[in-house]
Amino acid sequence: MAEQQLIGALEAGGTKMVCATGYADGTVLEREQIATTTPQETVEAVNAWFADKGIAALGIGAFGPTAVNPASPQYGKILETPKTAWRYFDLLGTIQNELNIPCGYDTDVNVACLGEVTFGCAQGLTDVVYLTIGTGVGAGVLSGGKLVHGMMHPEAGHILVTRDPRDTIGEHSACPFHDNCLEGLIAGPGVKKRWDGKSAGDMADDPEAMDLLAGYLAQALMTYTLCYAPQKIIIGGGVADHTPIVPLARKKCAEMLNGYIVTPEVNDIDSYIVNNSLEGKQGIMGCLALGAQALQ
Missing domain, CATH: 3.30.420.40 (ATPase, nucleotide binding domain)
Known part of the structure; x- marks a missing residue:
């Protein structure tokens, strides 16, 4: 056997x-x-x-x-x-x-995406995005039941997002390649650069800090929803696990979509954009x- x-x-x-x-x-x-x-x-x-x-x-x-x-x-x-x-x-x-x-x-x-699809909260689904936010931001994508490779593999942590005018990170983000990518603005090094070496978990009780990070995450979630059309988006990694940014970004993403995507999944946004399920x-x-x- x-x-x-x-x-x-x-x-x-x-x-x-x-x-x-x-x-x-x-x-x-x-x-x-x-x-x-x-x-x-x-x-x-x-x-x-x-x-x-x-x-x-x-x-x-x-x-x-x-x-x-x-x-x-x-x-x-x-x-x-x-x-x-x-x-x-x-x-x-x-x-x-x-x-x-x-x-x-x-x-x-x-x-990690395969783990959630095989054993976790995405069992039975064929189209899933798994996002991790930690030292960096990375995305695993399952499309039509297969992990996406293409010419390499998705690098969806480096998509461009629009800068929040309140952001104090300075001219350069923490990504050595891009000043306005998701990773440079919300991963651990960007958090440290902005808030005197503190981690995201240290900033979890600061509503303005969380609002800033969640705004960037929501922009990315909107992009993934529109481009990959997943049945579920799952978010893991230290920054997501130790802060309230996932529920905050979920709400902002629904506002940004503004009723344009009408599917059973997006209509039930609390089950659509979720924290990881396998601890x-x-x-x-x-x-x-x-x-x-x-x-x-």
């Missing part, structure tokens, strides 16, 4: 690698964190952790940008990341050559689902 085969899950993040074992039904048996340092040191530690676990396959969700299309010559490599030591590192190849098992490979946000485990559970697919 394929269900009973042990599967490995690797959530490969910019600050930490979460290694786990479990089953195709989403059960997590063991998990451990390994700090993300140099590629060689980190991947050696990851391979060593999985080496004697007896896993039949491994699902990997990697920080991006990364090449997720198997047809790409760069497939499995990290691309133009700000973490310069990792640029063009062959993450998938280095792990697969050592462990010699089938591996599924996608972005960390795509696997931070959506990534690891999505990796298990991806590993199970790789077995087939």
